[in-house]
Amino acid sequence: DIQMTQSPSSLSASVxxxxxxxxxASQDISNYLNWYQQRPGKAPKLLIYDASNLQSGAPSRxxxxxxxxxxTFTISSLQPEDIxxxxxxxxxxxxxxxxxxxxxx
Amino acid sequence: QxxxxxxxxxxxxxxxxxxxxxxxxxxxxxxxxxxxxRQSPGKGLEWIGYISHSGNTNYSPALRSRVTISADTSKxxxxxxxxxxxxxxxxxxxxxREIRVGAIYFDFWGQGTLVAVSS
Numbered sequence: 725d726i727q728m729t730q731s732p733s734s735l736s737a738s739v740x741x742x743x744x745x746x747x748x749a750s751q752d753i754s755n756y757l758n759w760y761q762q763r764p765g766k767a768p769k770l771l772i773y774d775a776s777n778l779q780s781g782a783p784s785r786x787x788x789x790x791x792x793x794x795x796t797f798t799i800s801s802l803q804p805e806d807i808x809x810x811x812x813x814x815x816x817x818x819x820x821x822x823x824x825x826x827x828x829x
Numbered sequence: 830q831x832x833x834x835x836x837x838x839x840x841x842x843x844x845x846x847x848x849x850x851x852x853x854x855x856x857x858x859x860x861x862x863x864x865x866x867r868q869s870p871g872k873g874l875e876w877i878g879y880i881s882h883s884g885n886t887n888y889s890p891a892l893r894s895r896v897t898i899s900a901d902t903s904k905x906x907x908x909x910x911x912x913x914x915x916x917x918x919x920x921x922x923x924x925x926r927e928i929r930v931g932a933i934y935f936d937f938w939g940q941g942t943l944v945a946v947s948s
Contacts, residue, residue: 725890758934767923767938768874774932811874815933818889819864821874 726750726814730822737829743799745825747790747812755791756816762824763808771810772797804829831855833924833939841918841946847911851924851939858882858902862927864935865898865909869920879927880907914946 727750737743747757755775760768770779772788775795785800799806807829812822837849851863865877878888880898888896892911900907911918921943925935 756933758932760935767925767941768935769938770934770936773934777932779934779936813874813934819876821876823873 726753726817726820728812728814728820728822730810730812730825732825733823734826734828737802737827739802739804739829741802743802743806743827745797745810745812745827747795747797747822749793749795749814749816751816752792753814753816756814757788757790757795758813758815759786759788759797760811760813761806761808762811768811799827802827802829831926831937833926833937835922835924835939835942837942837944839942839944841914841944842948843915843946844913847909847914847918847944847946849909849922849924849942849944851907851909853905853907853926858900858905858907862929863898863900863907864925864927866923866925866935866938867920868923868941869917871917872920875920877909877911877922916946918944919946920944 729748731746757775759772762768771782771786776788809824809826832854834852841847862879862881864879880900895912897910921941923941924939926937
């Protein structure tokens with residue numbers, strides 16, 4: 725099984741701040757990594773696929789980078805509606821998710 | 830706009846079988862893969878398995894012995910059966926559409942349904 729480890733588990737930032745979340749895979753997964761946003765009581769929503777591709781309709785303040793086993797997800801200018809938990813997900817070998825990063829303002 | 834809706838019993842007794850259905854609207858099931866994913870406080874998000882447009886299935890190794898996913902494409906529905914449930918199977922269960930275009934990702938999800946395992 726490929727383990728996905730996100731850091732930090734939670735963070736607090738101000739509106740307008742740049743926020744970065746990291747995701748480390750237990751082995752090389754190339755760029756087979758997605759990022760999802762989950763607002764309270766809602767289903768996850770795809771933001772980034774293949775490590776760095778912005779999903780259609782997702783705001784451009786969201787971005788992703790990385791390859792191999794280390795990945796980052798950035799919100800360039802945090803907005804109130806970005807309050808959510810963010811998950812990385814690998815699909816190199818089966819599918820597995822990180823434990824999530826809760827973003828608060 | 831594609832929409833998915835889970836349905837089924839919200840309470841299942843230990844050792845019994847959990848059964849859920851996902852109804853798909855807004856597109857045909859024929860061109861995609863369809864997954865079940867669950868979320869519990871203890872284990873976070875966990876992929877359960879998928880069924881392809883041609884009826885092939887693939888299950889999480891951790892659940893393979895207890896899971897069956899089937900589909901009725903004429904009704905645009907697919908189903909999950911999880912046998913011999915325990916309290917550890919208590920979770921919010923989501924159905925999701927899986928895109929495979931080189932990249933693989935879940936682009937549409939149902940709202941989720943909370944299933945509790947309890948006597």
